[in-house]
Structure formats: structure tokens, C-alpha cells
Amino acid sequence: YLVGRNWGSLLSAIAFAVCAFIVYQHSQNPEPVKVGLGSVFNIIEVAIAHIILFRFYEKTRFAAYDTLAEKNQLIKRLAETDKLTGLFNREKLDxxxxxxxxxxNFGFILLDIDYFKEINDTYGHLEGDKALVIVASKLKSLSSSKxxxxxxxxxxxVIIIEGTTLDETKEIATSIVKDINGIYFHEKRLSVSCGVTINHSDDNTLTVIERADSALYRAKKNGRNRVEFNE
Known part of the structure; x- marks a missing residue:
């Protein structure tokens, strides 16, 4: 069973078949070797013990593999997840x-919480963390295969939406801005600003981010709580 369940079973069956063949050949001998009933039972006991032992080993081995696979998946999730918000982190995004x-083709939204420094300065960093989690929970509802x-x-x-046009991405960003502005935090409305773009055939990571960042800067400059875009 060190070679796997299927091959182990096959090799064990072959070994028992060979033993049975040898016993049969002895029985056909003009002067057969006398085999006592006790010896037969010993052979059967050894065979049963062999099967039980290696079945147990096989079950334990596969259980260990499953546990290892689960731990590897957990490590992978932790490595690509932001601890505070539960969203993907920057490494995964890159x-x-x-x-x-x-x-x-995809739409790209760069989103920034308005007046976040003021939240931290007024209420403390723990409350600032709560604001981050609130916004993240809204964004989680967008998470899907695309x-x-x-x-x-x-x-x-950042929100990346696969297979969307610029207009569709702007609509999604506008909906996010509206939804978050409906949330009260310390008796004030939360708000966010968004910079939107889509990818081009000659883009690289930096050019996409630069266009979205430029649009976000305009959204901040033009009053916040709004969406601006660069094609």
C-alpha cells in the first residue's frame, strides 16, 4: 500500500494468488507436503492482519493528505487576505x-473614504478601523466570479469587474457611492469618492492605476462623494 490504494490492492491480490497457486501445486504432488489445520489458520490470520494493517495505514495516510491540503488552503487564504477587512490584499490584487x-477586458474602480483622517483624529484609530470594515462589508456584496x-x-x-464597459463600471461606482452615503457613522454620513477607468490593449498595471488615481483626484477636488472617470 506504499504505492497507493489501487496498486497496493492489486499487488496484495497477486501475492495471495501466488501463495494459493503454490499450495495447489503442492497438493498435486505425488508426495504432497502435509499441512496441518493450524498452519492453514495461521496463514489466514496473517492475511487478515495484512489487510487490516495496510487498510488502516492507507486510511490514515489519506486523512493526513486531506488535513495538509486544508492547511495549505488556509495559509493561501491568509496570505492573500487583508486581516482587518477580510477583503483581498494588495499582493493578491496585483x-x-x-x-x-x-x-x-475589465473595469477598474479606485475608491477612497472621504475625510478619513478627520475620523481618525476625532474618534481615534479604532473607530477609523470600524469605518474601514463598514465600507469593506458593502464592497463584499460585489464579490463574484467576475x-x-x-x-x-x-x-x-479597488474593485475590478471583468467584462464590463466604461458606462457599466461608472454605474457600479455610482451605486457604491450612493449606498455608502446612506450609512451614518457617529451621526454623520459616510462618503466615498471613486476614480473609474477601463483597461486598454497597450496597458500595464501602472497605467491603469494612474488613470484611476487621476480620476479619483478630480473626484476629491470637485467636492468628494462622487465619481469621476478617465477612458
Missing amino acids: RTLSSLLKSS AVCARWGGEEF
Whole structure:
């Protein structure tokens, strides 16, 4: 069974078949070797013990493999998840963005919480963390097979939506701005600003981010709580 369940079973069956053949050959001998009933029982006991032992070993081995696979999956999730918000982290986002640039069209939203420094200065960093978690929980509802949400850093987040046009991406960003502005935090409305763009055939990671960041800067400059875009 060291060679696996299927091969182990096959080799064991062959071994028992060979033993049975040898016993049969002896029985056909003109002067057969006398085998006592006790010896027969001993052979049967050894065979049963062999099967039980290696079945137990096989079951234990596969259980260990399953446990190891689960731990590896957990380590992978932790390595690509932002601890505070539960969204993907920047490393995971960078890999996703690089991969999509090679194969897909997508919309890109760079989102920033308005007046976040004021929240930290007024209520403390723990309350600032709560604001981050609130915004992240709204973004999680967008997560799907075609949408990746991540914490970019500080109070900034990124949403990548695969297979969308610029107009569709703007609509999604506008909906996010509206939803978050309906949330009260310390008796004030939370608000976010968004910079939107889509990828081009000659883009790299830096050019996509620069266009979205430029649009986000305009959104901040033009009053916050709004969406601006660069094609």
C-alpha cells in the first residue's frame, strides 16, 4: 500500500494468488507436503492482519493528505487576505490585475473614504478601523466570479469587474457611492469618492492605476462623494 490504494490492492491480490497457486501445486504432488489445520489458520490470520494493517495505514495516510491540503488552503487564504477587512490584499490584487491584463477586458474602480483622517483624529484609530470594515462589508456584496474587491492600502479600495464597459463600471461606482452615503457613522454620513477607468490593449498595471488615481483626484477636488472617470 506504499504505492497507493489501487496498486497496493492489486499487488496484495497477486501475492495471495501466488501463495494459493503454490499450495495447489503442492497438493498435486505425488508426495504432497502435509499441512496441518493450524498452519492453514495461521496463514489466514496473517492475511487478515495484512489487510487490516495496510487498510488502516492507507486510511490514515489519506486523512493526513486531506488535513495538509486544508492547511495549505488556509495559509493561501491568509496570505492573500487583508486581516482587518477580510477583503483581498494588495499582493493578491496585483497578481489578479497582471493576469487580467493578458486576457480580459475589465473595469477598474479606485475608491477612497472621504475625510478619513478627520475620523481618525476625532474618534481615534479604532473607530477609523470600524469605518474601514463598514465600507469593506458593502464592497463584499460585489464579490463574484467576475468582480474582485481588495483593500489597496490605508483608506483606499479597488474593485475590478471583468467584462464590463466604461458606462457599466461608472454605474457600479455610482451605486457604491450612493449606498455608502446612506450609512451614518457617529451621526454623520459616510462618503466615498471613486476614480473609474477601463483597461486598454497597450496597458500595464501602472497605467491603469494612474488613470484611476487621476480620476479619483478630480473626484476629491470637485467636492468628494462622487465619481469621476478617465477612458
